[in-house]
Structure formats: structure tokens, C-alpha cells
Amino acid sequence: MSELQSLKKAELNEICHRLGIHALSKDTKKVLIDKVTEYIAKNGDAGVEAVQAALDAEIDDTETLTEQVEAAVAAAEAEEDEEEEGDDEDAEEKDADYQEGPPLDLKAYIVDPAIQFYEDSLAKVLELTDSVGITSVDINGELRENLSKSVTLNFLELVVEFGFYLYYFVPLVAIKNNESIHQIFKDNISFLAESDFEIPDISALFAYGPLATFSSWLIIAVIAPLIASYYINFTRRLITFEDDTEFFARIYTSDPFTFALSKLLFFYFLATSYHKDFSKSEGFFTFVFNHLILHQDYFQKFATVLGGFPIVIGLANVLVAIYSQFEEY
Structure with missing residues (x-):
């Protein structure tokens, strides 16, 4: 039967099952055709009719399946068309409700950038204030720590006394007469040669009296x-480490209390001691003695300028140094 050649393997396998022919899934198309042909040869006309009936039934099933597939495809296309129509109707409704905005979007071009600029500026200001606050706290803490030390107070006393020294010996002189400015600058710069503006004349410090x-x-x-x-130092302390190791050490090289x-x-004894007269004898020792008397005279004059400042501040520093001896190290 020529119709068997046009069938697929699955269709031939189904015909074999309809006819009761033993067929395996591993059988090839040629084997299946041979089995059907052998069945026809054994059964004669009855076999031909049975094969034809099975072939017609297979064709009917195929056509039925095709019709079902076509019906399902048609239903799916109809449903898709309905959905597209619904989407078109929704789009038309949205288009009807849409209101076109102004030609220039002020919010996007003006308001939003202004808000962003304000927020960025505020963030930078807050960051700056935070950094200033943290820095001021650190500086205040460090200043408090340093001012709480007797060493710092002794140093500040010396700075103030040196400031008195500069104030007493450095006069304010007009620029044109100020000897601390070299004459070569005055010859080449007319302003320096003519100005009456007063500035400190540091050249006065090199006179014998100030020196x-x-x-x-x-x-x-x-x-x-x-x-x-340095030699009379009471800052000796016992230092103990975590491993119970102990040794004695001096907290300061120079004791602030003794200083x-x-x-x-x-200061007290040299500033208030009796002023002796110069010796009129000759010799090296007389020379040294007279210069010591001269230096004492200059120092007593400077002590008069300082007044009671060294005494009062000195007593305060002594008391602070005594109090700091009880500090835990």
C-alpha cells in the first residue's frame, strides 16, 4: 500500500496498535511498514480492509486534531483582538483626560535647581560649623591641659617679662629717622625717606644698656x-607598668617648683639689695666687680619697670607648683 510510505513513524506505530501488531518504540519506519505488509499478506483481503480502516481512522484523528488546533488558535486570536481593542479604548480615555502642561517647566528648570542649591549650601555650612566646633573643642582642651601645668605658667611669666623688656627699651620712631631701616633703602624709596609714621626701632636694643x-x-x-x-628636683616618681615592673623616674628635667x-x-634679693659704689682700685677683679655693680644697677632699673609683677606671679607659681606635686602620674 503506497499510502503507508507517506505516513510518519508515530502514525504507523498507532496503526500497528489498532491492528494488534506487536510494535516497539525502537522500530524504524521501514520495520513498521514491513510488519503491516506482512499482516496484509497473512490475512489477505480481510487484512487489506483492516489496514484501510485503521488508516482512515488515523486520518480522521489527525483531521480532528487539526480542527481543534485551528479552533484554539482562532479563539486565542479573537481574545487578543478584544484585549487590543480594550487597550485602545483605555488609551483614548487617557488621551482625553491628559492636560498639556505649560510650554516651560518652571519646576524642573528653576524650583528644583534652587532647592538642590539650598540643600548643598546648607550641607556645606553644617559641615564647616562641625569642623570649626570640633577644632575649637580640641584647641580648648589642649589649651586647658597646657595651662594646668606649672611649667607652662613659668614659661608665660618669662614671656610677659620679656614683653615688658621690649616695651621699655624699644622706642617708636618715625620711619625717616628709624635707624633699624638701612640708609640704602631710604635712598632708593622716597616713602621711607619722608614718612613720619612711627614704627619700633629695634636698633635701640643693641646699645650697652639694653644688652x-x-x-x-x-x-x-x-x-x-x-x-x-635641675639639681634640686622633687619630681621623682615610682612608675609601675602592667607587668608589675617598677622603677623611679623624674617627671621633669627641671623641677617647676624649684624653678x-x-x-x-x-629676683627679690638682687632687685632690692643695697646698691654698692664702684671700686676705685685697679686690676682684673676690680674690673669684674664694677661691671657686676653696673649690671645690677641696670637690672634694678628694669625691676622698677616690672613693679610687683614678678613677686606676685612668682608666689602664685610657687603655690601652683606645690599643689601640682600631689598630682597622680
């Missing part, structure tokens, strides 16, 4: 107290 006063103050207020506080006390005593 003698500074050297005397440096020895009495700085060098002598440093030497005394303040010795400075106070040196």
Missing part, C-alpha cells in the same frame, strides 16, 4: 633658676 639689662635678666630669671631646678621659688628669691 646689659637683657643679659642680667637672662641669668637671673632663666639660667640660674634652670640650674637650681619658680629660685627665680622669686633671686
Whole structure:
């Protein structure tokens, strides 16, 4: 039967099942055709009619399946058309409700950038204030820590005394007469040669009187107290580590208490001691003695300018240094 050649393997397999022919899924199309042909040969005309009936039934099933598929496809297309019509109606309704905005969107071009600029500026201001606040807190904490030390107070006393020294010996002189400005600048710059504006004349510090006063103050207020506080040092403490290791150490190289006390005593006795007359003898020792008397005279004049400041501040520093001896290290 020529119709068998046009059938697919699955269709031939189905015909074999209809005819009761034993067929396996691994059988090829040629094997299935041979089995059907063998069935016809055994059964004669009855076999031909049975094969034809099975073939017609298979064709009917195929046509029925095709019709069902076509019906399902048609239903799906109809449903899709209905959905498209509904979407078109919704789009038309939205188009009818849409109101066209102004030709220039002020919110997008003006309002939003202005708000963003304000927020960015505010963030930068807040960041700046935070950094300033943190920095001021750190500076205040460090300043408080330093001012709470007797060493710092002794140093501040020396700074103030040196400020008195500059105020006393450095005069204000007009620029045109100020010797601290070299003559070569006055010859080439007319403003310097004609200006009456007064500025400090630091050249006055190089005269013998200011130099003698500074050297005397440096020895009495700085060098002598440093030497005394280095050798008489009460800042020895027992240092204990976590592993129970202990050793003695000095907190300061120069004891702030001894420095303040010795400075106070040196200043008091030398500033208030009796002024001796110059020696009229000759020789090296007489030369040294007379210069010491001269330096003492300059220092006593400077002490008069300072007044009671070194005494009062010196006593305060001594008391602070005594109090700080009880500090826990």
C-alpha cells in the first residue's frame, strides 16, 4: 500500500496498535511498514480492509486534531483582538483626560535647581560649623591641659617679662629717622625717606644698656633658676607598668617648683639689695666687680619697670607648683 510510505513513524506505530501488531518504540519506519505488509499478506483481503480502516481512522484523528488546533488558535486570536481593542479604548480615555502642561517647566528648570542649591549650601555650612566646633573643642582642651601645668605658667611669666623688656627699651620712631631701616633703602624709596609714621626701632636694643639689662635678666630669671631646678628636683616618681615592673623616674628635667621659688628669691634679693659704689682700685677683679655693680644697677632699673609683677606671679607659681606635686602620674 503506497499510502503507508507517506505516513510518519508515530502514525504507523498507532496503526500497528489498532491492528494488534506487536510494535516497539525502537522500530524504524521501514520495520513498521514491513510488519503491516506482512499482516496484509497473512490475512489477505480481510487484512487489506483492516489496514484501510485503521488508516482512515488515523486520518480522521489527525483531521480532528487539526480542527481543534485551528479552533484554539482562532479563539486565542479573537481574545487578543478584544484585549487590543480594550487597550485602545483605555488609551483614548487617557488621551482625553491628559492636560498639556505649560510650554516651560518652571519646576524642573528653576524650583528644583534652587532647592538642590539650598540643600548643598546648607550641607556645606553644617559641615564647616562641625569642623570649626570640633577644632575649637580640641584647641580648648589642649589649651586647658597646657595651662594646668606649672611649667607652662613659668614659661608665660618669662614671656610677659620679656614683653615688658621690649616695651621699655624699644622706642617708636618715625620711619625717616628709624635707624633699624638701612640708609640704602631710604635712598632708593622716597616713602621711607619722608614718612613720619612711627614704627619700633629695634636698633635701640643693641646699645650697652639694653644688652646689659637683657643679659642680667637672662641669668637671673632663666639660667640660674634652670640650674637650681635641675639639681634640686622633687619630681621623682615610682612608675609601675602592667607587668608589675617598677622603677623611679623624674617627671621633669627641671623641677617647676624649684624653678619658680629660685627665680622669686633671686629676683627679690638682687632687685632690692643695697646698691654698692664702684671700686676705685685697679686690676682684673676690680674690673669684674664694677661691671657686676653696673649690671645690677641696670637690672634694678628694669625691676622698677616690672613693679610687683614678678613677686606676685612668682608666689602664685610657687603655690601652683606645690599643689601640682600631689598630682597622680
